[in-house]
Amino acid sequence: GQQLNQSPQSMFIQEGEDVSMNCTSSSIFNTWLWYKQEPGEGPVLLIALYKAGELTSNGRLTAQFGITRKDSFLNISASIPSDVGIYFCAGLRGSQGNLIFGKGTKLSVKP
Amino acid sequence: GAVVSQHPSRVICKSGTSVKIECRSLDFQATTMFWYRQFPKKSLMLMATSNEGSKATYEQGVEKDKFLINHASLTLSTLTVTSAHPEDSSFYICSARLDRGETQYFGPGTRLLVL
Numbered sequence: 001g002q003q004l005n006q007s008p009q010s011m012f013i014q015e016g017e018d019v020s021m022n023c024t025s026s027s028i029f030n031t032w033l034w035y036k037q038e039p040g041e042g043p044v045l046l047i048a049l050y051k052a053g054e055l056t057s058n059g060r061l062t063a064q065f066g067i068t069r070k071d072s073f074l075n076i077s078a079s080i081p082s083d084v085g086i087y088f089c090a091g092l093r094g095s096q097g098n099l100i101f102g103k104g105t106k107l108s109v110k111p
Numbered sequence: 112g113a114v115v116s117q118h119p120s121r122v123i124c125k126s127g128t129s130v131k132i133e134c135r136s137l138d139f140q141a142t143t144m145f146w147y148r149q150f151p152k153k154s155l156m157l158m159a160t161s162n163e164g165s166k167a168t169y170e171q172g173v174e175k176d177k178f179l180i181n182h183a184s185l186t187l188s189t190l191t192v193t194s195a196h197p198e199d200s201s202f203y204i205c206s207a208r209l210d211r212g213e214t215q216y217f218g219p220g221t222r223l224l225v226l
Contacts, residue, residue, distance in 0.1 A: 030213075031213050031214075033214060033215075035217070040202075040220070040222065041219050041220060042115075042117070042204045042206075042217035042218050042219045042220045043155070043204070043217045044217070045113075045214060045215075045216060045217075048213075048214050050213070088154065088155070090215075092213055098145070098157055098160065099145075099157075099215055101154045101155050102154065103153075103154045104154055
């Protein structure tokens with residue numbers, strides 16, 4: 001099925017550094033969601049974006065819904081070791097449609 | 112709020128047996144639940160959409176007779192892997208969507224190992 005283009009695929013950073021990852025699509029989405037998944041667990045919702053141009057923060061996390069509705073980014077500021085995990089973006093076209101997932105960004109943080 | 116549980120968290124079974132996985136929305140009603148499968152180091156693959164009181168909608172390539180889905184109430188959906196084979200070993204994750212909402216909340220997943 002269709003997937004979003006998520007990049008980078010993986011990141012190795014030092015504790016305290018800022019992180020940025022993004023998702024792009026050739027199609028328009030009405031909703032963008034960012035999830036974090038740790039090994040052996042289900043994805044946990046981090047941020048939900050519902051309007052084009054919307055910028056939303058959740059603690060050290062900030063995400064934006066692109067103006068064109070075809071992209072979104074997630075920033076993590078001042079990373080800490082517990083930020084380690086796989087981050088997935090997911091897009092939704094209609095209010096009752098299925099989520100389209102990116103392939104994930106694996107984040108590793110070195111203390 | 113918006114907590115989804117799954118049971119069991121891990122299951123090991125013999126080839127040829129059937130395994131039932133439960134997905135419950137603990138503090139909200141979910142008309143729609145979703146079942147995903149995830150292979151190691153891969154993204155989530157949607158298997159089927161489970162609608163309360165009606166038949167599930169399966170994605171292309173997913174055998175409905177092998178992966179039986181029952182959504183008997185607004186807080187419970189079950190996935191039964193029938194006549195399991197080693198290739199069915201995987202991480203199965205459910206999600207639930209709030210009524211009139213768009214956001215999906217995921218369960219913690221069930222690790223299935225078929226010997």
